[in-house]
Amino acid sequence: MNILGISCFYHDAAACLMKDGIVVAAAEEERFTRKKHDTSFPINAVNYCLKEGGIVINQVNYIGFYEKPLLKFERLLSQHLEMFPLSFWSFYNALPSWLNEKLRVPSVIRKKLKYKGDVLFIEHHLAHAASAFLVSPYEEAAILTVDGVGEWATASYGYGKGSDITLLKELRFPNSVGLLYSTVTAHLGFSVNNSEYKVMGLSPYGKPAYYDNFKKIVNIQEDGSIEFDMDYFDYHYKMTMPSKKFIEEFGPIRNPTDEVTQKHKDIAASLQKITEEILFKMLNHLYKETKMKNLCMAGGVALNSVANGKITKNTPFKDVWIQPAASDAGTSLGAAAYVHNTIIGNKRKYVMKSAYLGPSFSMGYIKNFLDNNKIAYKTFKSDEALVKMTARLIYENHVVGWFQGRMEWGPRALGARSILSNAANTKMKDILNLKVKHREHFRPFAPVVSKEDVYDYFEIDKDEEPFMLFVYPFREDKRKLVPSVVHVDGTGRLQTTSKEENPLYYGVIKEFEKLSGVPILINTSFNIRGEPIVCTPENAYKCMMGTGIDYLVMEKFLIKREDNPKDMWDSEKIARD
Amino acid sequence: MHHKLYKQNIVHGIYMLKKVLNAIKSVLEPISKVIANVINFILLAIVYFIGVGMVSLAMKLFGKHFLELKKQNKAMENKGVSHESNWQEHTVTKQPLEQYYRTF
Numbered sequence: 001m002n003i004l005g006i007s008c009f010y011h012d013a014a015a016c017l018m019k020d021g022i023v024v025a026a027a028e029e030e031r032f033t034r035k036k037h038d039t040s041f042p043i044n045a046v047n048y049c050l051k052e053g054g055i056v057i058n059q060v061n062y063i064g065f066y067e068k069p070l071l072k073f074e075r076l077l078s079q080h081l082e083m084f085p086l087s088f089w090s091f092y093n094a095l096p097s098w099l100n101e102k103l104r105v106p107s108v109i110r111k112k113l114k115y116k117g118d119v120l121f122i123e124h125h126l127a128h129a130a131s132a133f134l135v136s137p138y139e140e141a142a143i144l145t146v147d148g149v150g151e152w153a154t155a156s157y158g159y160g161k162g163s164d165i166t167l168l169k170e171l172r173f174p175n176s177v178g179l180l181y182s183t184v185t186a187h188l189g190f191s192v193n194n195s196e197y198k199v200m201g202l203s204p205y206g207k208p209a210y211y212d213n214f215k216k217i218v219n220i221q222e223d224g225s226i227e228f229d230m231d232y233f234d235y236h237y238k239m240t241m242p243s244k245k246f247i248e249e250f251g252p253i254r255n256p257t258d259e260v261t262q263k264h265k266d267i268a269a270s271l272q273k274i275t276e277e278i279l280f281k282m283l284n285h286l287y288k289e290t291k292m293k294n295l296c297m298a299g300g301v302a303l304n305s306v307a308n309g310k311i312t313k314n315t316p317f318k319d320v321w322i323q324p325a326a327s328d329a330g331t332s333l334g335a336a337a338y339v340h341n342t343i344i345g346n347k348r349k350y351v352m353k354s355a356y357l358g359p360s361f362s363m364g365y366i367k368n369f370l371d372n373n374k375i376a377y378k379t380f381k382s383d384e385a386l387v388k389m390t391a392r393l394i395y396e397n398h399v400v401g402w403f404q405g406r407m408e409w410g411p412r413a414l415g416a417r418s419i420l421s422n423a424a425n426t427k428m429k430d431i432l433n434l435k436v437k438h439r440e441h442f443r444p445f446a447p448v449v450s451k452e453d454v455y456d457y458f459e460i461d462k463d464e465e466p467f468m469l470f471v472y473p474f475r476e477d478k479r480k481l482v483p484s485v486v487h488v489d490g491t492g493r494l495q496t497t498s499k500e501e502n503p504l505y506y507g508v509i510k511e512f513e514k515l516s517g518v519p520i521l522i523n524t525s526f527n528i529r530g531e532p533i534v535c536t537p538e539n540a541y542k543c544m545m546g547t548g549i550d551y552l553v554m555e556k557f558l559i560k561r562e563d564n565p566k567d568m569w570d571s572e573k574i575a576r577d
Numbered sequence: 578m579h580h581k582l583y584k585q586n587i588v589h590g591i592y593m594l595k596k597v598l599n600a601i602k603s604v605l606e607p608i609s610k611v612i613a614n615v616i617n618f619i620l621l622a623i624v625y626f627i628g629v630g631m632v633s634l635a636m637k638l639f640g641k642h643f644l645e646l647k648k649q650n651k652a653m654e655n656k657g658v659s660h661e662s663n664w665q666e667h668t669v670t671k672q673p674l675e676q677y678y679r680t681f
Binding site for chain 2: 068069070071074077078079080081082083084085088091092095096105106118119120121122123126153156158164165166167168169170171172173174175221223225226227230236339342343
């Protein structure tokens with residue numbers, strides 16, 4: 001049985017294919033169109049999924065769509081009816097896309113895919129819940145989903161047992177943790193639905209001096225439910241988010257080109273504190289209601305890895321599993337899983353142990369690309385040679401683009417489309433920023449560590465963290481060994497890997513350990529600033545040649561940037577945030 | 578010989594016609610976009626101010642609200658701690674297959 005899940009038209013369009021209960025392919029549309037957070041119908045992602053699954057569209061039994069469009073439209077209309085006549089410009093901007101495609105989803109799907117079968121609609125937060133629970137390792141678990149907003153719900157909780165999910169209660173628009181975080185993101189001069197993680201990374205530099213200010217605008221109950229004073233927000237009727245009253249309270253909106261001051265850092269710290277307070281109260285309430293030790297989470301707010309790393313310390317939950325594509329892209333997987341397991345009633349048999357669900361490229365394909373474009377390269381004779389050479393290049397403080405196997409699913413680079421460099425070099429953060437990433441100075445780089453060494457380096461209560469969704473403190477005595485991946489508060493958003501999960505990636509780490517004594521590398525996403533993570537060999541080569549990446553290891557091929565001067569270009573000229 | 582000349586003339590004529598039509602298109606296209614935007618604006622403004630506006634004003638006369646805003650503001654105004662949970666009942670369990678064909 002083949003189930004195709006689709007999410008699109010809001011942000012992070014994606015597709016996922018489930019064959020007989022196994023996720024065989026999943027990808028975000030942005031990777032193909034090179035348009036970050038692409039909202040359009042994910043035709044490229046769908047085509048990839050079908051190709052990877054070895055099927056054509058008329059072999060798809062059901063398509064699962066990630067929300068109920070008419071319910072969402074009801075909420076949108078309610079906003080305009082409530083806020084008339086202030087919401088005209090928002091109405092003018094939104095309505096055409098609703099009339100053109102969002103209200104005509106079944107016919108859009110049938111036309112674009114030439115599909116004649118059935119389309120099933122799953123409520124948005126249910127799709128989030130399914131994306132976490134139905135592919136988790138748990139037979140039963142409590143479930144919490146928290147995001148900006150779906151149809152009406154901004155958060156919901158319940159539980160899963162076997163192949164069934166029951167959601168019990170929800171928080172409704174306009175009271176939304178996700179929208180609060182986005183409002184502050186906008187106020188701090190960063191882009192909404194794109195840069196919330198930057199605010200999270202900024203927070204350790206500040207003190208929660210504005211905590212009481214936030215308490216004025218957010219009323220938090222003991223059960224974690226919240227009420228906003230909507231006088232401080234504009235998002236329910238305007239294209240902007242913080243209102244004049246918010247600006248009076250927290251100061252003027254930061255221009256993106258202005259310096260980030262201590263005040264901004266303090267606002268970020270206060271926001272993080274209040275977000276964690278809300279989340280932990282929600283989770284403690286959820287535990288009281290379900291008494292389950294396992295927890296599954298999804299929704300955009302579940303990407304707040306700083307909060308995630310504190311869950312087991314602040315709640316009774318013992319084990320936590322979060323969908324790697326926790327934002328809206330993951331709802332395509334959730335929709336497919338819900339159709340297969342819950343609606344049709346099939347027993348679950350798939351656990352998501354790996355996020356490597358995207359396209360891979362054969363040696364033949366890559367060789368043709370290199371030869372046709374007259375690119376100078378060398379070929380490794382064996383995996384051993386590849387691993388040894390890559391480790392040596394990293395040890396010698398080169399920046400290495402790493403392109404291996406199937407592309408990752410979700411926003412994190414996890415050793416398939418990564419940039420790797422020397423975490424032990426105190427200057428490597430500056431080198432990476434100067435040569436390649438051009439990021440804000442306050443943003444940390446993330447570590448990848450071999451699974452068996454994680455306890456030596458981190459204060460962590462489990463031995464694996466494959467999806468880079470949790471932040472943990474480094475052990476104090478180890479911080480000076482890997483200065484380039486230790487954040488200002490002594491933490492790191494780690495990824496663990498093992499020989500079974502990713503043999504080459506693991507091999508490079510172990511070889512690097514032989515040279516340096518440290519089994520940790522910097523792992524950052526392989527992309528030009530402002531672009532999605534690379535997908536194809538063409539993207540990877542173009543990224544290397546447009547930045548300061550020194551070497552590209554693409555399957556068994558080694559390409560040196562300096563050997564190909566004809567293809568050099570400056571990506572900063574087109575980069576945008 | 579005449580045939581060849583005749584064919585060449587036709588091909589040349591078609592080529593020139595294409596050039597002229599493309600030139601006209603390049604002038605008319607931006608104008609048509611402006612006209613489309615103006616018409617869209619007028620139509621959406623009519624829908625908003627008459628359609629949405631009339632319903633909104635009528636419902637407000639009956640005291641109906643579409644978003645729960647005043648409740649929050651009132652709670653904040655009182656500056657007390659409201660002990661009421663804001664979680665709302667919304668039980669979602671497995672439904673019969675037909676329910677999932679609905680977009681609402």
